[in-house]
Amino acid sequence: MGWDQHLLTWFNAHQREMPWRSNPLPYWVWVSEIMLQQTQVATVIPYFNRFIAQFPTVEILAAANQQTVLKAWEGLGYYSRARNLHKAAQIVCNDHQGQLPDTYEGLQKIPGIGPYVGAAIASIAFSQPVPVVDGNVLRVFSRFWGIETDITKPQARVVIFSRLSPVIQAKTASNFNQAIMELGALICTPKSPNCTQCPLSFECIAFQTNRTTELPVKAKKAATPHYDIAVAVIWKDGKILIGKRKPDQLLGGMWEFPGGKQKPNESLAQTAEREATEETGLEIRVKDGFITVNHAYTHFKITLTAFNCEYFAGLASNKTTDEVRWVDPEELNDYPFPKANKKVVEAILAPKILAQTPLFEV
DNA sequence: AATACGGGGGT
DNA sequence: ACCCCAGTATT
Known part of the structure; x- marks a missing residue:
């Protein structure tokens, strides 16, 4: 059995419940993924539930005024996400008959959707075999494959995206992507990873060579004024x-x-x-x-x-x-x-x- | 390739 | 204090 199968089996047993997982409508996946940028799942859940209750469809979101959307986003931070999501909802309603594009490339033409969210929506909502590369994925595969590229550099995304592309399959694309991120959040954590419970440790270069504290390589940030x-x-x-x-x-x-x-x-x-x-x-x-x-x-x-x-x-x-x-x-x-x-x-x-x-x- | 862009949680 | 978080847009 390949490591990807071990990963999927682990995910089936250990994934957390999330409101957007109960019904992966494109609109729900979209809203959740925008909120989840640089923001932990636990923080997002109450915002997501209130947001969907207040703006149940993309048409209702598009018809709202920006101040109402920003009020719903109040306290979540990175407010350009809310401004772009609102603008994008209007574009989707006016130019796309209320339907999100269903391809990785098409999705990235929508404001606020970049490589990560494009891959997430394409795989989770539309079963496209495109790998997501977020902070979790960078960390997990830097360790698993022993990659020493600094993960703060854009090049690291390119390297890991190209190595994952031939592995991901349409039938399991949604679970595959979510499984890696879940593994990064629950097991392959930045500090003190829980390798004894990891379904990938048997093939993990960092674990096998005792370098989990050295990988991923990551440049330090300058102190802020x-x-x-x-x-x-x-x-x-x-x-x-x-x-x-x-x-x-x-x-x-x-x-x-x-x-x-x-x-x-x-x-x-x-x-x-x-x-x-x-x-x-x-x-x-x-x-x-x-x-x-x-x-x-x-x-x-x-x-x-x-x-x-x-x-x-x-x-x-x-x-x-x-x-x-x-x-x-x-x-x-x-x-x-x-x-x-x-x-x-x-x-x-x-x-x-x-x-x-x-x-x-x- | 580098920088601006929030806020919360963990250690 | 410092690091990290299901990143994107702009330069």
Whole structure:
């Protein structure tokens, strides 16, 4: 029996339940695979269930507005995935009669679908014998075949894709691809792989030569910089000013409080006032800071401090954002906020019990 | 080929 | 702290 058969047998016995596995409709596979990019299964499951309940078909997704889709994506990150999925749904409905292309090449013409998702949909939804090459696959086969190509280099994908292509078969393409990824997630883990339970260990070069800690070869990432950020929660007649970030940038289409990076020789309160004026044209004055949030993005880290601010003068304008809007505090949860700003929203809305002093002593 | 792009979980 | 995660688009 070949190693691929051992893999499939193991998968039949050990695969996890996932909502999109119960019924691999192309639309479900599509949505799940977009969500699963750089995101663990456990994180995706609740988002997937809510998303399918809210947008049960590609037509309903296409008809939704982008803000609704971003709100459904709120907290999941990589928001270009949501913007591309929404745009792609409209393309599929307008140009493809609501049907996804059913080939590896055709799928990759759809926005947001690259080599991985193209192969995943082609194999899982359409039984095409195309191998997926994700982070799990790179790790599993670097070890299994003793490949020493740095898996952060594009070349590693080419090498492993071409070696898997003659192995994968149409009849079992869906399970074959999912089995490798499941093996990578459950057994052939980055640290301390569970080789004693691995169905491929009998032929695994890394295991047989005791090199599982040396493979895969992977270049280290540079340390990310840290920035101090101040944001202004500007109050006027009981409303708060928020801005919508421009599309196709970091956190595009999401809402935020005006603010930015602290400059040298500047207090955080001064940062909040300067940035708020630069971004909105308003004249404001900081009253008090009320929360500090630490947050890590992909390429940098921030410490964000939020200040309650008093409005003095000016007409709010969208100098650096797509749109600015005065909203009631109770309306804040209707808007999609990225994580760090969401924590500021929660602090605004939280009852300030601890800050209150008793009205009278007994 | 290199870089930008979120956020959560594991060690 | 650092690494990793069912990657893609852009340069």
